[in-house]
Amino acid sequence: MANPAIVTVDDDPAVSRAVARDVRRRYGQEYRVVRASSGAEALEALREIKLRGEQVAVLLADYRMPQMNGIQFLEAAMDLFPLAKRVLLTAYADTDAAIDAINLVDVDHYMLKPWHPPEEKLYPVLDALLDAWLSTPAAPEGEVRVVGHRWSAESFAIRDFLARNMVPYRWYLAEDPEGARLLTAAAAGESDVPLVITPEGKSLVRPSEAELAVHVGLSTTPAADFYDLAVVGAGPSGLGAAVYGASEGLRTVLVERSATGGQAGQSSRIENYLGFPDGVSGAQLTERARRQAQKFGVEMLAARDVTGLELRGSARVLTCSGGTEIAAHTVILATGVSYRLLDVPGVADLTGRGVFYGSAATEAPACAGDDVYIVGGANSAGQAAVYFSRYAHRVHLVVRGPSLEASMSHYLIEQLRSIPNVQVHPCTEVIAGHGGEHLERLTLRHNQTGEAREVDASWLFVFIGAQPLTGWLDGVVERDTQGFLVTGPDLVLAGRRPSGWRLDRDPYHLETSIAGVFAAGDVRANSVKRVASAVGEGAMAVTLVHRYLEAQ
Template identity: 60%
Template sequence: MTGLEHQPRLPVILSVDDDPAVSRAVARDLRRHYGGRYRIVRAESGPDALETVNELKLRGDTVAVFVADYRMPGMSGIEFLEEAMDIYPLARRVLLTAYADTHAAIDAINVVDLDHYLLKPWDPPEEKLYPVLDGLLESWRAQGDRAIPMTKVIGHRWNPRSWEVRQFLARNQHSFRSYMADEAKGKQLLDAAGLDGLQLPVVITEGGETLVQPTNTELADMLGLSTSPSLEMYDLAVIGGGPAGLAAAVYGASEGLKTVLIESTTTGGQAGRSSRIENYLGFPTGVSGAELTTAARRQAERFGAEVITTRKAEKLDIHGPARTIELDDGTSLGARAVILATGVDYRQLQVSGCWDDPNSPHNYIGRGVYYGASVADSSECAGEDVYIVGGANSAGQAAMFMAREAKSVTLLVRGPSLAASMSYYLIQQIESQHNIHVRTCTEVVEAIGQDDHLTGLVLQNRQTGERETVTASRMCCFIGATPRTDWLDGVVARDDHGFILTGPDLKDVVGWTLDRPPHHLETSVPGVFVAGDVRADSAKRVAAAVGEGSMAVMLVHRYLAES
C-alpha cells in the first residue's frame, strides 16, 4: 500500500443534473475553484446520484455539499435531497432552478431544510456561484462532518450551568457533543477523567484537556476569543454585541476608527439565540441567529475591531471629553465616543419558581424553565411535550425549531391571536406544523416541581377563569423585554421602563449642556449614542438594529468632527 493511500480522502462536493452539458459545466466550475481542497463528483440522474452517495458512505467518505437540479425526470432535485440528507444529514444542500421554478425552491426550504438555491445560468461563477459555496463550506467546516476528536460536554439535565455552557458553545458555533453524567457514555468519560460527576459541567477539549465547571472566560480562552482590551484609549467603544453593536463595530472599524466591542457573554444578543431568521434582507432561505451574528463578528474583526467577550461594562464615567468604561474585572478603558447597544433580557414570568425570587423555596430556572430557547440542538427535546410562553417572532421561531424533534409544542398566548405580534409568514408555518398547538387567552399561573425541577404547569383561561394542570418538563418564555441599563442609572436619561432616551425625545429632559440639539441617536450625554433594542421606542427587529448601529457610527463621525 502506498503512502498516498494512507492520506485522508478529500471531502466531496456532489452535483447532479440530467442535462449532460449542464452537468459538465457545473463540475468544471467547481473543479476550477475547489479541486485542490475537495473531490468533485457528478451524476446525471437522481438514482445514479443516490447510488454514488451510498458508495461514498460505505467507503467512509464525507460529503460537504450537494448541488442538485430541480427538474429531473424520475426523481426531482428535492426528492434526491430528501433521500440524500438521510445519509449525510450534515451536508449543505443547494438547489439549481430556473427563474420560473423559484416557488419550488421556497417550498424546499421547509421540505429538506434547503441552504440555498441558485438560478441558472450562474455566470459569472466568481459572483454568483463561488461566494455562495464559500459561505456554505465555511459553515460546514465549522459545524458539519468534523472528525473526532471533538469537544465534549458532560452535564446533567437539571444543572443550570450545564445548559449555559452548551448555549455558550453553540452561540459561538463551536461544534461539540453533549453527554449526560447519569448515562453510560457520560459516566465513562467522567471515569476516564478521574471525576465523580459531582462537579458539573465538565468540558473535555479537542486536545484532551479537562475543564471542570469552566467559567465563560475559560471557555472563551478555549475558543481563542479575546477577553481583555489591548489599548487604554479608543476612538469608539461599543457596549453590547448584538446585531446593533456588531453593525457599529463593522462600520466603525471599516471607516478607520480604533474600535472596541465589549460583550458580557457571547456576541449575538437575543438574535444569536434565534434558531432561524427568515425575514432578514438577503437571505431567501433564512439564516440562524448564530450563523448571522458569528459572521458579523468575523467581519468586524477582519476590519480591525477588537471584540472582547465575557467582560461586563459596570460603570461609565464622564469627565469632559473623555468617556471611561470600567469592566467587571477591575480594568478600564477610555474612548472618545461610546455606542450603547446593550440590548434587552427576556422579562421573567412572575410565577413562583420561574423568577429570581429570594423568598421562594424553589427556583426552576435552568431546571425546566428557560428564558429564550432552551436547546442548542433540537434533539435535546426529542419526545418531549414543550410549552412556549409568548406570541412574538422569537417564540414562533423557537416553536418551529423544537418541533423538529419534540413530541408536541404548545404556544401559550395571552392575547386572542398571534396576528398582533407575529409575522404572517411564521404564523403560516406554525399552522402547517402538525405537532404545534396554539392556545390563546391562556397564561401560566403556577409552576409545579419535584426534586427541584419543573414537572408541571397550571394554565388559566383569561376569559373564563378555568384552570387546567398539564405535565411539563420544559417551558421556554419569550414575554417581553427588560433593558440592560441599571448600570447607567444617573448617567444617561431613561424612560420609566429603563429604555434610553435619545435625540428629539430629550427635548424636555434636563441635562443637555450643548448649544446644538442632540443628534438623532445621541443620549443626554454628548458623545454617547445608543442603538438597537435598548433605545426607547425602537423597532425590536434585527434589520432595524443593524441600521441603527451603522447610523450611530455616522453620527459618531459628526460628533468627533465637532469636538
C-alpha cells in the same frame, strides 16, 4: 492531509457529471471533488471522509432525488460536518417547494438549474461560500467535551454558551459509560459536573463563562489601551455599529457579555429581513456579521460583562467584570433587552431544567416526540414554534391575548396555520410549574373563563416582553421609567437640556445624556423592535460618532 472536499449529489448522471466538471475546472487544484448519485451514497462518502480526519468545505445537493431529497441529505450531513457550506440545486418549477423546505434547514444558498454560464451563476456563489468557510474558525485538534447531567441548569448554560459562540463540542451524560470514564480520567466525580475537557486535555470543573472563553480560544482581554469607538453589546445593532465604525477607519472594540447575535442570534428563521427572500436563521446572520466585523479589523471581546461607565476628561471609560477597563473617545450602547421572567410559582426553580428563556436551540433534538409549550405571541415565539415543530410531537403556543394578529407578522401567522402539529391557545396563561428534578407539569388558566387545567409538560420556552439591560447605568445615563435609554430630542424637554450637559448644542438624535455616548437598537427608548431597524440605528450611530469627533 488531503485537500478539503466539495461534495456534489445528483441522481441524474448527466447533471452530476456537469456539476462535477464545472466545479473541478475552477477548484480542482485546491479542493477534491467527490461525486455521489444519491443521498445515501453521499452520506457514506461523508462518513469515510470523517473517519480519515479530512474536511468538507461545500455540499451541493439536488432538491428532487428519490428516497432522500436534497433537504433531507443536507440535514443529515450537518451532523457529520456542521461547518460545511450547504447549497441546494433546484429546477425553476421546484422553487416554491424548495424555499418552503429551506425554511426548515439552514441552507446557505439555493441555485436554479441550469447555472450556465458558470462564470456568472455558479463560481461567484461558490467563491463567496468558500471564502466564508475558510474564514470560519476550524475546530481545534481534538474537541471540547462536556460532561454533565441531563436536567442540570449549569450544564445547559455551558452548552448554550459554546453553541452560541459556535464552538463545536461533544456532550456526554455523567451517568453513561463514556461520561463516567471521562470523569474518572479527570479525577472528578458526579458532584464536579459540568466538567469541560479542552482539546488540550485540561479539565475545567464548573467553569465560569469567562474562564471557559479563554480556554476555547475566544478573546476576552483588550489588546489596546485606547479606542476611537467602544461598542457594548453584539446584537444586530452592536454588530452593525462595529462593522460601520471599523470600515470607516475607527479603531473599534466590541464587548459582549455572552455571545454575538443577541436575541436575534437565537432566532430559527428571520423571513422578513431585506435581501433574504428565502429567510435566514439568526445564527447565519450573526455569523456573517461577525465575519464582516473581523474583516474590517473589529476587536471582539467575549464573556465580558460591562459593569460601569465614567467620564475621565475626553475619554469614556468602561469597567468590565474583573476590573478590566476599556477607554475610548466614544461609546455606543447596544445592550439590547432580555426576556422577562415568568413570575409564577414553581418556575424559577426549574429554569435550565425544562424551563428556558429564548429558543435554546441546543435542546431541540432532545424534544423529539414530546410536547413543547411556548409562551409568547410575538415573532420570536412564532419562529420558535416553527423551529420546534420539526422535532416535537406537538407544539403548544400559549398566548395571553385573544389572537396573534396584534403582535405577530402576517407571514408567520400563515406559516403557523399550515403546520399541523402547532396548536395555538389564545387567552391562556401559565400560572404554575411543577416538577422535582425537572419540569413535569404546567397549570394553564383561560383568562376569560378562569378555568384552570394541568397538563404534562417537560419543556417550556418563554418569550414574554422585554426588559433593557441597563441597571449598571443607573444614575449615570438618563433612563425612562422602564429602564430604556433616553436619547436625542426626548432629552430636551421644554427647551431644557439634560442635567450636567456641558455643550452648546442639543444632543444628537441617538446621543444619550452623556455627550459622546450613543444608544442604538432595542435598548433605546421608543425604538422599533426589529432586526432591520436595529442594524440601521447601529449604522446611524456611527455617523453621529463621526460628527461628534469632528467637533472636538
